[in-house]
Amino acid sequence: MYVAVKGGEKAIRNAHKLMARDRRGDTKVPSVSLKQLSEQLYLSVSRVMAEGSLYDAELAALGIKQSRGDLIEAAFLMRAYRTTLPRFGYSQPIDTARMLIRRRISATYKDLPGGQLLGPTFDYTQRLLDFKLAADAEVPSPETQTFEKTEVVPRVTDLLNDEGLIEVDEAPAPDTPVGDLTREPLTFPAARDLRLQNLARGDEGFLLALGYSTQRGFGRTHPFAGEIRLGEVELDFFMEELGFEVPLGTMTVSECQMINQFKGSATAPPQFTRGYGLVPGQGERKVMAMALVDRSLRAHELGEEIDSPTQDQEFVLSHSDNVQATGFVEHLKLPHYVDFQSELELIRKVRKEWQEKQDAAGQELLGEAAQ
Amino acid sequence: MTQTAKTQDISSQHYNFAYLDEQTKRMIRRAILKGIAVPGYQVPFAAREMPMPYGWGTGGVQVTAAVIGKQDCLKMIDQGSDDTTNAVALRTFFVKTTGVETTTKTKEASIIQTRHRIPEEALTENQVLVYQVPIPEPLRFLEPRETETRKMHALEEYGLMHVKLYEDIAKYGHIATAYAYPVMVQDRYVMDPSPTPKFDNPKMDQMEALQLFGAGREKRIYAIPPHTKVVSLDFEDHPFEVNQFEEPCAICGAEGAYLDEVILDDHGKRMFVCSDSDFCEDRRAAGHVGHLGTNPLEAEGND
Numbered sequence: 155m156y157v158a159v160k161g162g163e164k165a166i167r168n169a170h171k172l173m174a175r176d177r178r179g180d181t182k183v184p185s186v187s188l189k190q191l192s193e194q195l196y197l198s199v200s201r202v203m204a205e206g207s208l209y210d211a212e213l214a215a216l217g218i219k220q221s222r223g224d225l226i227e228a229a230f231l232m233r234a235y236r237t238t239l240p241r242f243g244y245s246q247p248i249d250t251a252r253m254l255i256r257r258r259i260s261a262t263y264k265d266l267p268g269g270q271l272l273g274p275t276f277d278y279t280q281r282l283l284d285f286k287l288a289a290d291a292e293v294p295s296p297e298t299q300t301f302e303k304t305e306v307v308p309r310v311t312d313l314l315n316d317e318g319l320i321e322v323d324e325a326p327a328p329d330t331p332v333g334d335l336t337r338e339p340l341t342f343p344a345a346r347d348l349r350l351q352n353l354a355r356g357d358e359g360f361l362l363a364l365g366y367s368t369q370r371g372f373g374r375t376h377p378f379a380g381e382i383r384l385g386e387v388e389l390d391f392f393m394e395e396l397g398f399e400v401p402l403g404t405m406t407v408s409e410c411q412m413i414n415q416f417k418g419s420a421t422a423p424p425q426f427t428r429g430y431g432l433v434p435g436q437g438e439r440k441v442m443a444m445a446l447v448d449r450s451l452r453a454h455e456l457g458e459e460i461d462s463p464t465q466d467q468e469f470v471l472s473h474s475d476n477v478q479a480t481g482f483v484e485h486l487k488l489p490h491y492v493d494f495q496s497e498l499e500l501i502r503k504v505r506k507e508w509q510e511k512q513d514a515a516g517q518e519l520l521g522e523a524a525q
Numbered sequence: 526m527t528q529t530a531k532t533q534d535i536s537s538q539h540y541n542f543a544y545l546d547e548q549t550k551r552m553i554r555r556a557i558l559k560g561i562a563v564p565g566y567q568v569p570f571a572a573r574e575m576p577m578p579y580g581w582g583t584g585g586v587q588v589t590a591a592v593i594g595k596q597d598c599l600k601m602i603d604q605g606s607d608d609t610t611n612a613v614a615l616r617t618f619f620v621k622t623t624g625v626e627t628t629t630k631t632k633e634a635s636i637i638q639t640r641h642r643i644p645e646e647a648l649t650e651n652q653v654l655v656y657q658v659p660i661p662e663p664l665r666f667l668e669p670r671e672t673e674t675r676k677m678h679a680l681e682e683y684g685l686m687h688v689k690l691y692e693d694i695a696k697y698g699h700i701a702t703a704y705a706y707p708v709m710v711q712d713r714y715v716m717d718p719s720p721t722p723k724f725d726n727p728k729m730d731q732m733e734a735l736q737l738f739g740a741g742r743e744k745r746i747y748a749i750p751p752h753t754k755v756v757s758l759d760f761e762d763h764p765f766e767v768n769q770f771e772e773p774c775a776i777c778g779a780e781g782a783y784l785d786e787v788i789l790d791d792h793g794k795r796m797f798v799c800s801d802s803d804f805c806e807d808r809r810a811a812g813h814v815g816h817l818g819t820n821p822l823e824a825e826g827n828d
Contacts, residue, residue: 162613230578237574238540339569339744342672468670478742481579485659488581488611492604492641492800495786496703496722499768504697 177222191215200406200435201225205476206232207336207355209405209434226357230477237336244332246390246399250409250432251306253385260310261379262413268307273384275438310381311411311428320413320426342468349451349471350444354433356474358440364464365446373462375449376415377429384408384436408433410441414449419457427456543590544622549573553591553746557737560748565710566678567661572744582615582640583741585657589619589638592653592737598626600634605642605783605800612640629803641704643725645782645804648734650751656719658740661747663707663717683715686758694763703768709756710749724768724783729755774799775817777808 178185192199192215202214206229213235217228257273260266314320333348340348353361368375386406390399410431418424429449431441446464453465463469473479541547556570575583593599601616603609607629615638616627628634631644638655648654664674667685677683686707693701700706706723710716718726719738729736729749736749749755759765773780775796782804784797796817799805 162608162610163617166610166613233574234576238544238546240546336571336574338571341569468672472671477574478579481581481583482659482742483580484578485580488640489604489609490641490720491785492722492783493704493720495784495800496724496768498786499770500699500701500703504699504701507698 357476365443565714584739
C-alpha cells in the first residue's frame with residue numbers, strides 16, 4: 155500500500171482534537187462565557203453580526219468563541235447557520251428618524267434639531283493603554299439625563315431636503331420587491347438596494363481601504379459626515395394573515411449619511427448628493443466607509459467619469475465578501491498536485507526546448523568566432 | 526471498501542436530507558436542467574452558503590445534494606484519490622447528512638463528485654460525474670468583467686481565446702495551458718472543464734455519463750449531457766495533445782494513465798504513481814506490478 159495518500163480521515167480527526175484543545179487553552183484559566191463575550195466584546199459581536207448577516211448577539215458570541223476570536227471565521231459560522239433558517243418574509247423598512255438615539259453627531263452643523271449627542275465612543279479618548287482596566291478597576295457610572303422617547307430626531311439630510319440642496323431620496327413604491335443577493339445571484343449592473351446589501355455584509359477592512367482610497371483621490375467624492383447615529387429602532391413585520399403590522403422587537407443599528415459635493419452633470423443639477431451606510435449593531439467605522447463606497451459606486455448613475463477601483467461595481471461587489479474571499483484565497487492550501495504535475499510536465503518540455511535553442515545559438519556564435 | 530452508514534449523525538435530525546432544504550434543491554435542479562438543455566452554457570444560480578468554505582467544493586456539493594437520493598452510491602475524489610483530506614471531509618458531510626452508501630470503486634458509484642480529475646475507467650450511462658469548479662468562466666483571465674464575458678459567449682465571440690492560444694505558440698512553441706484547458710461544447714460554447722489536467726479532456730467527449738459542473742462562490746452551474754461533442758481548442762498545425770509520461774506507474778505498471786510525481790529523497794529521486802487510486806488498486810489486485818513493486822518504500826535501492 156502506498157502510504158502517503160492514506161490516513162486522511164484519521165489525520166483530520168486528530169487535527170480537530172488538537173484544535174479544540176488549543177482553543178480551550180490553559181484549563182486552569184476559566185472558560186469565557188457567551189454572555190461575557192457579548193457584553194464585553196460587543197464591537198466584535200457587532201462586526202460578526204453584520205458580516206455574518208444575522209442579528210443574534212449570542213450566536214455571534216458563540217461564533218467568536220468557536221473561532222478562537224477569528225472574526226471572519228465567526229462570520230462564516232453565522233452565514234452557514236443562517237442559510238438553514240426558514241424565511242418568513244421581509245420586515246417593513248426601519249425608520250431611523252424614530253431611533254432611540256444613543257449617539258448622534260453631525261460634522262456639518264454646529265447645532266441642529268435633536269442636538270449633538272456624543273454617546274459611547276472611543277473618540278477623544280487618549281489612546282493610552284489603561285492599566286487600571288487590566289486590574290479590573292471599578293467603572294464610574296456615567297451621567298444620565300431624561301430623553302423623551304417620543305421625540306423624533308430628524309436626519310440632517312432631511313433638513314437639507316427642505317431647501318432642495320440635496321438630491322431627493324425617492325421612497326420606492328410600497329410594492330417594490332426587495333432585492334436579496336442571498337436568494338438571487340448578483341448580476342451586473344446591480345441596483346443600489348443590492349449594492350447596499352452587498353456592502354453591509356462586506357468586509358470592514360476592504361470597505362475601509364476603498365473608502366480611504368476615494369479620500370486620497372482615487373475617485374474623489376468630497377464627503378462631509380452629515381450625520382452618524384447609533385441606537386435602537388423598532389422592527390415591524392406585516393402579517394398577511396392578520397392584515398396588519400406587528401412589532402418583532404428592537405435592534406441596534408449604526409447609520410451614516412455622507413453629504414457629497416456635486417457640481418452637476420449632463421443628467422443631474424448641481425446639488426449635494428448622498429452616500430449611505432447602515433449596519434446592525436455598533437459599527438461606526440464600517441458605516442462611514444460604506445457611505446463613501448456607496449457614493450463612489452453611484453458614479454455611473456450621476457454621469458461621473460469612472461476611472462477608479464471604488465467606482466467600479468464589478469470590482470467592489472465581487473470582492474467585498476470576506477467569507478468568499480477567505481475561502482478562495484485559503485483554498486490554495488488544498489492539494490493541487492494533479493494540476494501542478496501538468497504544469498511540471500509543460501515547463502520541463504518548454505525549458506528543454508529553450509535550452510536546445512540556446513545551445514544551438516551558442517554553437518552558431520562559436521562557429522562565427524572561429525571564422 | 527463499501528461502507529453503509531446506518532448510523533446517521535445526530536446532525537441529520539436538525540437538517541434536511543442532503544442538508545439543503547427542498548426549495549433550494551428545486552431551484553438548483555432547475556438550473557441543472559437548463560444547463561443540460563444548453564450544453565456548456567453557464568447558468569447563474571442562487572448558490573447558498575454552505576458549511577464548508579467557498580473554493581473548497583461548495584458548488585459541487587450543492588449539485589450533488591440536489592441530485593442525490595437514498596438509493597445512490599457516492600464516490601468522492603480529489604486529485605484522483607478517495608483519501609485526499611478534502612475528499613474525506615466532503616464524503617463525511619454526505620454520510621452525515623444523507624446516510625447513503627459510499628464507495629471508492631468507480632464502477633459501483635452512481636454519483637462521483639470530483640475535484641481536478643476524471644476517473645481513468647470509462648463511466649457509464651448510469652453514472653453522474655459532478656465537478657467542483659473554482660472559476661467557471663474560461664474567458665475570465667482574458668477579460669475580468671462578467672458583463673463583457675457574458676456578451677462574448679452570447680455572440681460566440683471567441684477570437685480573444687484563439688489569439689491567446691496563438692500567442693502561446695508564438696512565444697513558447699506550445700499552447701501553454703496544462704490544466705483547465707478550454708473546450709468547445711457541441712460547437713457552441715467555449716467551456717472551462719474545471720482545473721482537470723488536459724490529459725482528461727478527451728474523456729469528456731461523447732461521455733456516456735452525465736457531467737455536471739458546480740461553482741458555488743461564482744454561483745454558476747453548467748452541464749454536458751451524455752454523448753455530447755466536446756473538443757479541446759487547438760489549431761490544425763498545432764493539434765491538441767495530452768500530457769505524456771516517460772515511465773509507467775511505479776507500483777502497478779500502468780501506461781497511459783495520469784501519474785503523480787512523488788519525491789522520494791532530496792537527491793532528485795522520484796517515482797510516478799497513478800493519480801487515480803482506485804484504478805491503481807484494481808490493477809494491483811489483478812496482479813499487475815510496477816518496477817518498484819507493491820510497496821515502493823520497501824523497494825530495493827530505495828533508501
